[in-house]
Amino acid sequence: MDLLNTLRKILVSIPLCNRCLGRQFSSLIPSYDNETKGRMLKDLLFMSEKIEKEERSKKSLRVFKALAESGHDYSQNFIKKNSPGLKISPKPCYICGSEINQLINKAVEKIVEEASKAEFDTFYVGLTLPISLEEKDEKVKSFFKLGFGEALKNDLNREINQKVGKLLGKKVRMKRPDVLFVYDAINNKVTMQINSIFLRSSYRKLVGGIAQTKWRGMDSNDVTPSIEKMLEEVLIPAFKGRKLKFHGAGREDVDVKMLGDGRPFIVEIIEPKVRNIDLNNLHLEFNRRFGNMVEVFPFTKTSYLDVPRLKKEAERRRKTYRIIFETEREVSEEELKEISEKLTGCLIRQRTPLRVLKRRGDRVRKKTVYQAFFKRLRDNLYEAIVTCSGGLYVKELLHGDEGRTVPSVASLLNTKVKIVEMEVTGIEGG
Numbered sequence: 478m479d480l481l482n483t484l485r486k487i488l489v490s491i492p493l494c495n496r497c498l499g500r501q502f503s504s505l506i507p508s509y510d511n512e513t514k515g516r517m518l519k520d521l522l523f524m525s526e527k528i529e530k531e532e533r534s535k536k537s538l539r540v541f542k543a544l545a546e547s548g549h550d551y552s553q554n555f556i557k558k559n560s561p562g563l564k565i566s567p568k569p570c571y572i573c574g575s576e577i578n579q580l581i582n583k584a585v586e587k588i589v590e591e592a593s594k595a596e597f598d599t600f601y602v603g604l605t606l607p608i609s610l611e612e613k614d615e616k617v618k619s620f621f622k623l624g625f626g627e628a629l630k631n632d633l634n635r636e637i638n639q640k641v642g643k644l645l646g647k648k649v650r651m652k653r654p655d656v657l658f659v660y661d662a663i664n665n666k667v668t669m670q671i672n673s674i675f676l677r678s679s680y681r682k683l684v685g686g687i688a689q690t691k692w693r694g695m696d697s698n699d700v701t702p703s704i705e706k707m708l709e710e711v712l713i714p715a716f717k718g719r720k721l722k723f724h725g726a727g728r729e730d731v732d733v734k735m736l737g738d739g740r741p742f743i744v745e746i747i748e749p750k751v752r753n754i755d756l757n758n759l760h761l762e763f764n765r766r767f768g769n770m771v772e773v774f775p776f777t778k779t780s781y782l783d784v785p786r787l788k789k790e791a792e793r794r795r796k797t798y799r800i801i802f803e804t805e806r807e808v809s810e811e812e813l814k815e816i817s818e819k820l821t822g823c824l825i826r827q828r829t830p831l832r833v834l835k836r837r838g839d840r841v842r843k844k845t846v847y848q849a850f851f852k853r854l855r856d857n858l859y860e861a862i863v864t865c866s867g868g869l870y871v872k873e874l875l876h877g878d879e880g881r882t883v884p885s886v887a888s889l890l891n892t893k894v895k896i897v898e899m900e901v902t903g904i905e906g907g
């Protein structure tokens with residue numbers, strides 16, 4: 478391909494603005510934006526025609542005219558001086574109607590205005606363009622067999638992102654930016670999507686009667702306090718978020734305490750308008766308000782990728798429970814020693830417990846008890862310390878769940894077992 482011939486052919490056939498011309502050759506020189514590239518190409522053609530004109534005169538007048546009509550100022554001045562009788566009527570760009578730079582400026586202005594509504598460090602701008610615009614650009618590329626160009630959307634995306642970034646002093650990030658703007662060029666409208674913030678911590682539940690998450694069932698009158706609700710009260714105002722989502726590394730029952738180093742969790746703050754907060758004070762604020770029931774450890778920033786990891790880890794992690802229970806008949810020290818030995822290292826086959834059958838499918842889980850100690854407290858009251866795989870239903874391990882958990886403390890002792898109190902005392906690696 479001869480560059481000058483191609484340029485001549487394009488511009489004599491259709492008027493193109495600098496940016497729309499530059500874009501058709503954009504990969505030839507990576508530096509410069511397409512506006513500058515287009516200008517350079519027009520200058521180049523102008524210079525080449527000047528040489529031609531010296532030698533062959535008239536023929537090149539068509540090219541000067543085309544250049545002048547596409548907005549090239551040197552060509553306009555040249556014609557004024559050398560062919561004052563020739564009439565020049567500026568023609569709008571075939572692709573964009575000479576409105577592309579205006580489109581860019583309008584988009585940038587709208588986005589910068591919208592950006593003042595939220596705090597962020599990274600952003601990305603996406604575009605909705607009139608189809609006809611992209612179609613015309615493609616048509617030019619295929620008609621003149623131009624293989625060095627880039628797509629119109631690329632050009633505009635890059636230009637707008639760069640300009641917005643410079644004006645706001647923020648970083649452009651395509652993958653998972655803090656905020657995503659979508660500019661609709663057809664209606665000159667912009668929407669802002671604020672991505673969630675993820676914070677990681679662990680909680681200790683010092684008393685029973687607290688749910689991990691808010692009740693989401695039909696009965697909206699449930700007033701059981703929840704850790705999620707407490708976090709909401711502290712974090713939503715701090716981050717000016719719209720909502721909060723709790724992701725726990727497993728969960729314990731409402732009546733079960735969570736002690737030791739606590740249970741890890743990730744809290745997702747949805748649509749936060751504020752992002753840069755001193756995390757050192759947040760857990761103190763939480764503990765000041767709710768520390769008599771629930772304590773949290775310092776929060777650290779984390780990513781959405783850690784949510785599925787946290788859930789997977791929870792399954793694998795060993796947990797240690799302390800359970801106080803009653804038996805129907807008195808159990809001897811000898812028997813207690815015997816079940817300690819039987820359960821330590823024992824594989825437990827557990828069908829989905831009756832109490833969760835409504836929410837979960839009926840299947841058999843195989844879990845391991847790594848260690849079990851039993852101690853008599855008084856009369857028919859005993860204490861058990863059990864370390865087992867994550868996901869083992871410990872209440873059922875004790876009472877047997879009508880034979881659905883095998884073996885169980887109840888079946889091994891051949892008596893009924895009633896749980897009085899229970900707490901998680903440790904989560905491995907928590």
Ligand SMILES: [Zn+2]
Binds near residue numbers: 496498576
């Ligand atoms: Zn154009």
